[in-house]
Amino acid sequence: MLSCRGLRKTYQTDRGPVDAVRGADLDVAARHYVAVIGRSGSGKSSLMAMIGGLSQPSAGSILIDGADIWSLNDNAMAQFRNRRIGYIFQFASLLPTLRAIDNVALPALLDRHSGTADTYNRAAQLLTEVGLGSHFDAYPSEMSAGEQRRTVIARALINDPILLLADEPTSDLDVETESEIMALLLNVNHERGTTLILVTHNLALASEAEQVVQIADGAIVP
Amino acid sequence: MLQHWLLGSLALQNIGRRKARASLLIAAVAISSAIVFTGVVMMRSIETSMAVGFSRLGADLMVVPQNALTNITAALLTAEPTGEVLDADLLDQAHITGIGRAAPQRVFRTEQSEFGGQGESVDLIGYDPGNDFTIQPWINERLGRPMQPGDVILGAARDVPLGSEIALFGKPFRVYAKLGRTGAGTHERGIFMPSAELLALVPAIREQTRKTPPMLEPRKVSGFLIELTPGATELQVRFALLSHLSGTKVVAGGSLLTGIRQGVTALLGGAISLVSMMFASTALMVSVLFSAIVTERRSELGLLKAIGAKRSQIVGMVLIEAIVATGGGGLCGVVFGMLLLRLFERSLVYYLTEIGVPFLWLDRMDTVLVAAACILGAGLIGAIGALTPAWRASRHDPYDLIRGEG
Numbered sequence: 001m002l003s004c005r006g007l008r009k010t011y012q013t014d015r016g017p018v019d020a021v022r023g024a025d026l027d028v029a030a031r032h033y034v035a036v037i038g039r040s041g042s043g044k045s046s047l048m049a050m051i052g053g054l055s056q057p058s059a060g061s062i063l064i065d066g067a068d069i070w071s072l073n074d075n076a077m078a079q080f081r082n083r084r085i086g087y088i089f090q091f092a093s094l095l096p097t098l099r100a101i102d103n104v105a106l107p108a109l110l111d112r113h114s115g116t117a118d119t120y121n122r123a124a125q126l127l128t129e130v131g132l133g134s135h136f137d138a139y140p141s142e143m144s145a146g147e148q149r150r151t152v153i154a155r156a157l158i159n160d161p162i163l164l165l166a167d168e169p170t171s172d173l174d175v176e177t178e179s180e181i182m183a184l185l186l187n188v189n190h191e192r193g194t195t196l197i198l199v200t201h202n203l204a205l206a207s208e209a210e211q212v213v214q215i216a217d218g219a220i221v222p
Numbered sequence: 223m224l225q226h227w228l229l230g231s232l233a234l235q236n237i238g239r240r241k242a243r244a245s246l247l248i249a250a251v252a253i254s255s256a257i258v259f260t261g262v263v264m265m266r267s268i269e270t271s272m273a274v275g276f277s278r279l280g281a282d283l284m285v286v287p288q289n290a291l292t293n294i295t296a297a298l299l300t301a302e303p304t305g306e307v308l309d310a311d312l313l314d315q316a317h318i319t320g321i322g323r324a325a326p327q328r329v330f331r332t333e334q335s336e337f338g339g340q341g342e343s344v345d346l347i348g349y350d351p352g353n354d355f356t357i358q359p360w361i362n363e364r365l366g367r368p369m370q371p372g373d374v375i376l377g378a379a380r381d382v383p384l385g386s387e388i389a390l391f392g393k394p395f396r397v398y399a400k401l402g403r404t405g406a407g408t409h410e411r412g413i414f415m416p417s418a419e420l421l422a423l424v425p426a427i428r429e430q431t432r433k434t435p436p437m438l439e440p441r442k443v444s445g446f447l448i449e450l451t452p453g454a455t456e457l458q459v460r461f462a463l464l465s466h467l468s469g470t471k472v473v474a475g476g477s478l479l480t481g482i483r484q485g486v487t488a489l490l491g492g493a494i495s496l497v498s499m500m501f502a503s504t505a506l507m508v509s510v511l512f513s514a515i516v517t518e519r520r521s522e523l524g525l526l527k528a529i530g531a532k533r534s535q536i537v538g539m540v541l542i543e544a545i546v547a548t549g550g551g552g553l554c555g556v557v558f559g560m561l562l563l564r565l566f567e568r569s570l571v572y573y574l575t576e577i578g579v580p581f582l583w584l585d586r587m588d589t590v591l592v593a594a595a596c597i598l599g600a601g602l603i604g605a606i607g608a609l610t611p612a613w614r615a616s617r618h619d620p621y622d623l624i625r626g627e628g
Binding site: 052056075095096107 | 228232235236238239522524525526527528529530531532533534535619620621622624
């Protein structure tokens with residue numbers, strides 16, 4: 001399902017080039033739950049961003065469902081991100097001027113592959129599934145951190161992606177809320193069969209994964 | 223359509239997020255637009271006033287006495303009211319080719335006509351109805367019958383209803399017609415009548431003034447307005463007149479008009495340069511502002527890209543925001559400009575009209591077109607100003623934007 005070969009990410013800084021990811025090879029089977037662990041600054045987020053089509057690798061290739069995503073042109077890449085990838089950031093990533101239901105519907109509205117009514121029905125259904133059935137009209141500023149994260153999960157699922165990438169989605173949440181969010185994500189993986197790659201520092205959560213990838217100093221530890 | 227609505231909605235919401243900043247941007251564009259709108263309408267009105275005032279006069283040349291003072295405006299319309307006169311048969315004697323029509327005029331300025339109040343200056347202008355091509359074409363409204371003896375035509379500035387009876391030197395006259403507004407003072411304030419009628423008034427004038435004005439002598443005129451035959455050049459006829467007629471001055475309306483127009487054109491050119499510079503500086507200001515706005519929102523733009531927004535959508539959203547803000551500024555500027563024009567109308571234009579220099583406003587359709595151009599131009603400024611920052615931001619990887627490196 002996912003195949004990375006020779007992935008490298010080098011950032012240019014004032015002090016010279018810095019290698020965030022150095023020659024990573026990774027294979028992930030469909031419907032699997034993969035945990036990515038490693039110390040802060042080890043290159044986990046950079047790896048996730050390259051897999052999610054958010055950051056172009058300095059070298060290497062990424063195949064998702066057989067498609068070399070970084071060979072796609074701008075529009076095709078945008079469509080790929082929109083339809084095939086669900087991305088959950090380690091920070092609240094909702095547009096502040098939109099209601100919860102608008103934020104959830106936004107990816108589908110951008111690509112317009114379904115009607116507005118259908119999109120909003122689906123957004124409402126997803127919000128209900130993540131426990132926010134009474135928060136359709138709430139703006140991000142009116143929601144707690146946990147509610148915002150649930151909304152982000154609902155948004156990530158609106159286009160029914162094949163790959164869900166979660167980059168430390170609970171890093172700023174309390175333990176109880178973290179448990180709820182993680183349960184939600186694992187449920188998505190189990191019930192929907194969506195491949196889940198989760199970056200976490202929680203080793204207990206990682207232990208539940210079918211595959212654990214450890215990164216150290218930009219390289220995947222064999 | 224849905225995408226456009228969505229992007230437009232996001233853009234409007236973004237404008238509403240920073241109301242103070244949006245208001246300042248709109249105000250800055252509004253001021254620029256108001257200046258451009260007011261300036262263009264005023265300049266076009268001035269140009270129209272001159273073009274209408276001069277181009278419809280019909281005379282290519284005017285022959286006046288050598289020592290006659292010529293007022294440019296009046297010279298293009300009628301003989302200037304001075305004491306200098308020419309022989310009425312001057313042109314007949316000279317047999318000059320190239321003259322199509324020659325319209326003799328007698329212009330008698332007096333403060334003793336008793337018309338319009340004690341001591342009011344009135345220009346009584348006698349014309350030859352058979353050869354006239356500068357007065358009758360200007361009739362704007364008239365009684366529903368042919369002109370009769372005892373009828374006069376009034377300039378547009380004379381506020382006397384059609385059909386009214388007026389008295390000149392104690393003699394009654396009927397207001398038969400009124401001329402349209404020309405922008406030329408003598409024409410605006412004049413009282414026109416066939417020369418025969420004016421000459422018939424001489425006894426009454428003499429009784430009042432105890433003398434006969436020289437231009438009201440039967441064989442004298444104030445000057446001739448000349449229309450050239452097709453193919454004759456102004457220069458040829460002018461030289462012919464000067465070589466055949468001693469003691470005369472030939473005023474070429476066309477060259478005067480050309481000179482004035484050249485002056486106005488230079489002024490318009492300067493105004494256009496000013497408008498262009500204002501356009502460029504406003505676009506630069508908008509560009510700087512939107513660079514800051516895009517930098518401030520790079521994380522959101524990155525987020526939009528991350529969830530599948532195309533580059534065109536990112537650029538489109540920023541452009542819509544800029545166009546709405548600056549177009550709104552343009553709209554406010556046009557409204558403000560209209561208020562300024564009303565102010566001009568009640569001050570400068572009113573003053574000009576009062577002193578006999580009517581001002582012809584640009585017609586409504588053209589004014590609407592200028593207003594539309596100002597609003598569209600303001601929107602275009604926004605689009606141009608925001609395009610570069612938006613395009614540059616759209617080029618970055620979503621992750622760079624989200625990390626604040628866009």
